[in-house]
Amino acid sequence: MSKIYVVEDDRSIREELAELLRNSGYDAEYLTDFSNSKAEILSARADLILMDINIPNLNGEELLKEIRRECDTPVIMVTSRTSETDEVLSMSYGADDYITKPYNPTILLLRISAVLKRAAGTAAVQTYNGLQVNDAKGSLTDGSKDMILTKNEMIIFRFMLDRQGSIVTRDDLMTALWDNEEFVNDNALTVNISRLRSKLAELGCEDAIETRKKQGYILK
């Protein structure tokens, strides 16, 4: 379980954020005393840090710079400052991503998982029930047979694979698709999922995607 450390001075936000992260299967901790932020953050040994720019005592950008000197834990800046200047500055100080408040929680989770994945490295080939995901070709293979997936199907499959065993809502899938510049509508999503299902069935994985009424889908 990845540990995420929240640096945010607004009490209500950090508590809700921690709840959101815990609900999504992360271990969440947050900073409550900002007198010695840097040492506290470093000693938490988190896998990822969510940091606000407007924090007491030290500016978030300065803090980021100091943290970067000590370690390369991924950092996502989460702030209500919406200017390009702040974003450019944060990225140049070594932030991995920059999200403005208020944010769509689904998008935040999407970015977190993307950054964590990038930090973990791409060495491991993803597999599902003996099927290998071939990113370069955009296909699934069981060694003998290659099944080409469309871009949309691939996005959906990878998203579900990352969350194997837990419910994925249609909203989540929609967000993931739109984040990849695929602006599909409700019907198209249904079509894509049923196609993905039949392709998986052809590869011998019958009923791999289970529908949960009014909740979403589960990749078993």
Add this chain to the structure above:
Amino acid sequence: MKLRSYLKDRLWFYIIAALFAGMILLFLTAYRVSGQLTAFIVSLFLLFIVSVEIIGYMRKHCFYDDLCSKLDGLDKKYLIHEMISRPAFLEGGITYDTLYEANKAMCEYVAEYKRSSADFREFIEMWVHEVKLPVASLQLMAHNHSGEFGEKSLEQLRRIDAYTDQVLYYARSENAEKDYIIKETLLKRTVANVALKNRESVQLAGASIETGGLDIKVMTDGKWLEFILGQFMANSLKYTVKDRVPVINISAEELQDRVLLHFRDNGAGIPESDLPRIFDKSFTGENGHTYAKSTGMGLFIVKNLCDRLGHSISVTSERGSFTEFTIAFAKNEHYLINSR
């Protein structure tokens, strides 16, 4: 200063001089002074008048001609005082001193307004950042405790966020300070961010988004462009035609010296008579009355932001069939050098 107008201005003096010349002539004749001497005295008097006038004209002519030509050439006329030097003659000196005092008072007055407008803007900016915190907090709460109520709250929170953004960008667009960064921005990413931000509204309206040729980088401020496209999208979703599936088409094309970004919808369109005024402040037009009430600020801010960024914006529309906004980004080497 023309000689003729100077002479005309001095008419009173010539009349008095002529009067006195007449009187002298009268006296001299009365005392039976010889004709030669009379002629000598009178011509001496005339010479005196003429030389006084020539010198007087020359002094004024130099100063006022300089003043007028510099004033004509000046873009900011109130800076005229800085451009001239203090003349030696009395009237010029008074004029100069008056200009100096007036200018100084004006500068102080303007500076006061500048300060108060900067303060106000600063406060607005700070306030917007502050108000985004409870919105963010509520958004998280609504998400964590989802359900029908949560969904509805999220929708209202998005509205609040959109309105606060409008205030923020209005304050930014009206300000003289440069608070944007022009850098290479991938149109595809900007469009995806806008679409993602408005996804729920797009789906609620049953609209579909088509894109084409967006794999182009342009020189702009990404955040500002996101706001601009967000305004277009909000309008497209608002002014739809009943029983027609709304389609938003966003495409880009690269020309030799610029990149054009087209934002087209198949909505209600804009009446031709309203078209020239849609970028005016507080202009609501026919659509603004027949559909949901509009503030008439969205496109005004958009135009301002485009002007500040140096992009040109144009619109074409046909009533009942489509509206298309086009933004032109310059492909200027000058930008590239600046960003390095």
